[in-house]
Amino acid sequence: MTQAQQTVNLPSSVFTGLTEVSEIAATGNVLGVINYTTECTDPRVENGQLRLDLHMAATDSEAFAEVWTTARPVETGEHHGAVYAHDGEYLLVAGRIAPTGRYTEDTRAAYVAALDLMDTLGYKNCFRMWNFINDINADNTEGLEIYRDFCKGRAEAFELFHFGDKEVPSATGIGSQGGGIAFYFLASRSAALTSVENSKQMAAYHYPRQYGPRPPKFARATYLAATHTDRRSGQLYVAGTASIRGHETLHDGDIVKQVELSLDNIEHLISDENLADYEITQGNSLLNLDNIKVYVRHRSDIPAVRKMCEERFSPNARVQYLNVDVCRADLLVEIEGIVA
Numbered sequence: 001m002t003q004a005q006q007t008v009n010l011p012s013s014v015f016t017g018l019t020e021v022s023e024i025a026a027t028g029n030v031l032g033v034i035n036y037t038t039e040c041t042d043p044r045v046e047n048g049q050l051r052l053d054l055h056m057a058a059t060d061s062e063a064f065a066e067v068w069t070t071a072r073p074v075e076t077g078e079h080h081g082a083v084y085a086h087d088g089e090y091l092l093v094a095g096r097i098a099p100t101g102r103y104t105e106d107t108r109a110a111y112v113a114a115l116d117l118m119d120t121l122g123y124k125n126c127f128r129m130w131n132f133i134n135d136i137n138a139d140n141t142e143g144l145e146i147y148r149d150f151c152k153g154r155a156e157a158f159e160l161f162h163f164g165d166k167e168v169p170s171a172t173g174i175g176s177q178g179g180g181i182a183f184y185f186l187a188s189r190s191a192a193l194t195s196v197e198n199s200k201q202m203a204a205y206h207y208p209r210q211y212g213p214r215p216p217k218f219a220r221a222t223y224l225a226a227t228h229t230d231r232r233s234g235q236l237y238v239a240g241t242a243s244i245r246g247h248e249t250l251h252d253g254d255i256v257k258q259v260e261l262s263l264d265n266i267e268h269l270i271s272d273e274n275l276a277d278y279e280i281t282q283g284n285s286l287l288n289l290d291n292i293k294v295y296v297r298h299r300s301d302i303p304a305v306r307k308m309c310e311e312r313f314s315p316n317a318r319v320q321y322l323n324v325d326v327c328r329a330d331l332l333v334e335i336e337g338i339v340a
């Protein structure tokens, strides 16, 4: 099959009630099940499937599962505390850092184990990372905000693996309702990746030191396609996006304006105007965003946030609203998604 005809069976995920996971699992091979639920547990292999429970819901009624499926048979395993599942083309790896007074070293060690696993198994193209950080805005035992503590350890791990700034994947770094720091990553063996920045935001890895000793290392989006010549039909994994222009938070205290700017930021990020710098042409708008998570700091804001989002998202989009802290104390909302 020529490169031009090569198709990459991209992973897809669905959100489902915790009880429906078995039904989804019956439809194909499961790369992994991420439970956004009422407690955090260490990643595990259960019935041959990778499972990670994240404490992201206050009640069972708010809980849901994100199920990653693939057309290929899946193998699972464990590597220095990280649990993984792979199908020959895609790898899902999950880990958890236990609560501690200082996260830099444990974050670095956990990321080193996961990045080493990717190298060892041959899935060097990491295209999305999710990090769930309990007490994200609280100070660690040395007075450093826990998010900044995490960012330091992550930056050190990327440095050890010689990740250039333009090689870091899109990511989410968000609060949780318990459990230290849990994370999961997606990587590919052969897909072509393009790191995408937002021309209206400073690249996070260039943030000034006022935001911490080491900047957050992530791309605003990662474009994933079968080959580098495919600039039209790839997927865009959109990082958690908030009310930030340049490097500054805008609309402190104003949830409505923060939602508007977060949505405007994503709309611009995935637009042909912004993607022209990468020779990607897809004609995207917010109506093409799916697998959406909307993180809201104050539970009482969720109804208004939902109404604003529903006015701009496709009625067919899969959307979950979660009540957790955001990476900066002055941010009230954050939104992520995938353009498939």
Ligand SMILES: C=C(O[C@@H]1C=C(C(=O)O)C=C[C@H]1O)C(=O)O
Pocket: 131, 171, 172, 173, 174, 204, 216, 217, 218, 239, 240, 241, 242, 244, 327, 334
């Ligand atoms: C919202 C922002 O950052 C958040 C933190 C991230 C991280 O540290 O990995 C990634 C995206 C967002 O979840 C931002 O800086 O714009």
